[in-house]
Amino acid sequence: MATVLCVLFPDPETGYPPQYARNSIPTIGAYPNGQTVPSPREPLGFKPGQLVGCVSGELGLRPYLEANGHRLVVVSDKDGANSAFDRHLPEADVVISQPFWPAYLTAERLAKAKNLRLALTAGIGSDHVDLSAAARHGVTVAEVTFSNSISVAEHVVMTVLSLVRNFLPAHDTADAGGWNIAECVSRSYDLEGMHFGTIGAGRIGQAVLRRLKPFDVYLHYHQRHRLPGQVERELGLTFHANPQSLVQVCDVVNLQVPLYPSTEHLFDDAMFSLMKRGSYLINTARGKLCDRDAVVRALQNGTLAGYGGDVWFPQPAPADHPWRTMPHQGMTPHISGASLSGQARYAAGTLEILQNFFEGKPIRSEYLIVDGGSLAGAGAASYGLT
Numbered sequence: 001m002a003t004v005l006c007v008l009f010p011d012p013e014t015g016y017p018p019q020y021a022r023n024s025i026p027t028i029g030a031y032p033n034g035q036t037v038p039s040p041r042e043p044l045g046f047k048p049g050q051l052v053g054c055v056s057g058e059l060g061l062r063p064y065l066e067a068n069g070h071r072l073v074v075v076s077d078k079d080g081a082n083s084a085f086d087r088h089l090p091e092a093d094v095v096i097s098q099p100f101w102p103a104y105l106t107a108e109r110l111a112k113a114k115n116l117r118l119a120l121t122a123g124i125g126s127d128h129v130d131l132s133a134a135a136r137h138g139v140t141v142a143e144v145t146f147s148n149s150i151s152v153a154e155h156v157v158m159t160v161l162s163l164v165r166n167f168l169p170a171h172d173t174a175d176a177g178g179w180n181i182a183e184c185v186s187r188s189y190d191l192e193g194m195h196f197g198t199i200g201a202g203r204i205g206q207a208v209l210r211r212l213k214p215f216d217v218y219l220h221y222h223q224r225h226r227l228p229g230q231v232e233r234e235l236g237l238t239f240h241a242n243p244q245s246l247v248q249v250c251d252v253v254n255l256q257v258p259l260y261p262s263t264e265h266l267f268d269d270a271m272f273s274l275m276k277r278g279s280y281l282i283n284t285a286r287g288k289l290c291d292r293d294a295v296v297r298a299l300q301n302g303t304l305a306g307y308g309g310d311v312w313f314p315q316p317a318p319a320d321h322p323w324r325t326m327p328h329q330g331m332t333p334h335i336s337g338a339s340l341s342g343q344a345r346y347a348a349g350t351l352e353i354l355q356n357f358f359e360g361k362p363i364r365s366e367y368l369i370v371d372g373g374s375l376a377g378a379g380a381a382s383y384g385l386t
Contacts, residue, residue, distance in 0.1 A: 002358065003115070004065055005092035006074045007085055007103035008055050016056040025049040025341045031146045032207065035366060038144065038349035045351075048344035053098055059122055059347040061096075061354070068358065078103045079314070086112075094118045094357070096350060100334040102128035102315060110137050118357055122350045123148055123337055126369045127259040127286060132385045134370050141370035142363055144349030145378050146203055148342030152284050153207035155310060155336035160212070160252055162330050163280050163306035164191050187305065187328070192216045197246040199266075200256030200285065201227055201237075202382075208254055209235055222246045244274055252280045258382050259286035267291065272298040278305040284336045287313035296326045304328070310336040 012018050025048050030036050046052050046060030053059065055076050065072045073092075075084040078101070085103050089095070093115050097103035105119055110133045119129050121143035134141050162168055170184040196212055197220035198205040206227075209219050213235055221227070222240040232239065240246040243266065247253055253275070257263050267281065268291040275281075281304055283290060292313075298304040308330040309323060315334055317323070323331055337346075349367070356363050368377030375383055 001069050001071060002093035003071045003073060003088075003091050004061070004094040004096065004354070005085070005088050006059060006061065006072060007078050007095070007097040007101065008053055008057065008059070008074060008076060009098070009101040010076045011054045011056050012051075016051070016054065018051055020049065020051075020340075022049060025344060028345070031149070031203075033146070033203070035146055037345055038147065038352045040348055040351040040355055042351065042355060044348055046344075046347065049340050051340060051343070052347045053100070053122070053338055053343045057343075059096070059350055061347075061351065064351060064354070070358070076101070089113050090115070092116055094120060094354070096120045096122055097128070098338070098346075099123045099125040099128070100315070100338050104314075105129040105134070107133035110134060110139065113137075113139075118142065118353075120350060120353055121369075123342075123346045124152075125258070125286070126379070126383070129369075131370050131375070131379070131383055135373050135375070135385060138373060139370065140357070140363070140368070141379065142353050142367045143369055143378070144346040144353070145366045147346035147349050148337035148339070149203040150207055151339045151342035152204050152310075152336045153211060155332075156204075156208045156254055156256075156282055156284055157211050159282050159284075159308035159310070159330050160196070160254075160280065161191065163282075163308050163328075164189050164194070164252070168330055191252075194218070194251040195220060195249055196252045196254070197221060197240070197250035198254040198256050199223075199243050199246060200254075200258075202256065204284075205254070205256040206231070208256070209237065217252075220246050220250055244271070247271060247275045247279070249276075250279065251276060252282065255281070255283040255285045255289050257285055257289065259288055260384050262384075264288050265291045265294075267294065269294045269297065272303050275303055277302055280304065280306045280308070282308045284310040287311040287315070287317075292322065296322050299326050299328050306330065310334050 042064045045063040077084040107130045119141045126143050166188040195218040199222050201221040201223045220238045266289050306328045310332045365377035369379030
């Protein structure tokens with residue numbers, strides 16, 4: 001019997017289950033790159049479209065785990081030495097958490113997790129796990145690659161338009177009973193004709209570029225590995241050898257790179273000094289890609305006309321985090337990849353990974369981050385060990 005420790009965000013304050021807005025969600029068979037969606041052999045323990053990323057949702061895992069003799073422990077309290085997560089960690093064989101509510105598996109915590117064999121991210125992004133320590137301890141790290149990439153890409157497009165068109169303040173005006181059109185449009189522009197650049201053009205970055213091409217913008221990108229010429233020609237992309245080159249010409253900059261030591265605080269005062277006055281910065285990747293206070297300064301001095309962030313550090317962010325109150329921001333509490341559509345895919349992928357793991361079968365290479373003491377699969381292409 002294995003103990004599976006699952007760390008999920010709290011239930012809605014209005015109670016669980018919620019009243020759903022729709023009866024179903026579309027069925028997706030494959031992703032744009034041809035990768036098939038998760039295909040667990042056991043039936044799902046939930047109906048796609050249900051809220052499963054919260055404590056009561058349990059990612060729909062309980063029927064499978066209990067039927068196979070395993071123990072499921074679900075908590076939301078995850079921070080601090082006396083958290084429920086820390087109390088249960090020493091007995092856990094598997095730890096599951098989501099990027100939106102990450103259970104930070106530090107080197108210190110991994111050292112206490114003597115039974116831990118698998119650290120599984122229900123979603124995309126494993127930077128909340130100390131990958132070097134996981135490799136030293138022989139812990140397999142996996143994530144459900146591509147499960148919510150399009151969910152995030154759609155959020156990016158929404159945020160870009162909301163900031164450039166000044167939608168959020170205009171909505172607030174209408175919501176408050178006002179009608180001052182001059183105030184609403186004094187910071188509103190057309191996206192058409194602007195230069196849009198993404199730093200990171202992997203699955204999400206490319207999906208964003210494809211969705212913005214019909215808006216008649218000039219598209220730019222930077223990435224460690226240059227995209228094939230066919231893709232550059234198809235989308236009309238301009239390649240930049242470094243981020244500094246890109247930010248000098250772009251009106252809107254999108255961050256879509258993983259967080260590792262070389263990208264931490266990539267956007268600091270020095271980087272902001274290179275940007276065009278009145279630029280917009282979108283960050284749905286990781287909060288620590290940006291220097292927290294440098295973002296505030298850039299908004300206050302006019303370097304940035306808007307910052308749209310869905311990611312923070314730490315998560316959840318404290319109530320007094322300055323990004324909550326800085327001007328001209330479109331912040332959300334890391335919801336971009338947690339739509340009910342995305343949850344259905346990453347919960348199904350979590351079940352698929354668990355089935356293969358417990359049955360001794362190979363986990364898909366695109367899901368693997370660390371295996372056998374070193375980076376593997378998708379991890380070898382996206383992360384580094386320090």
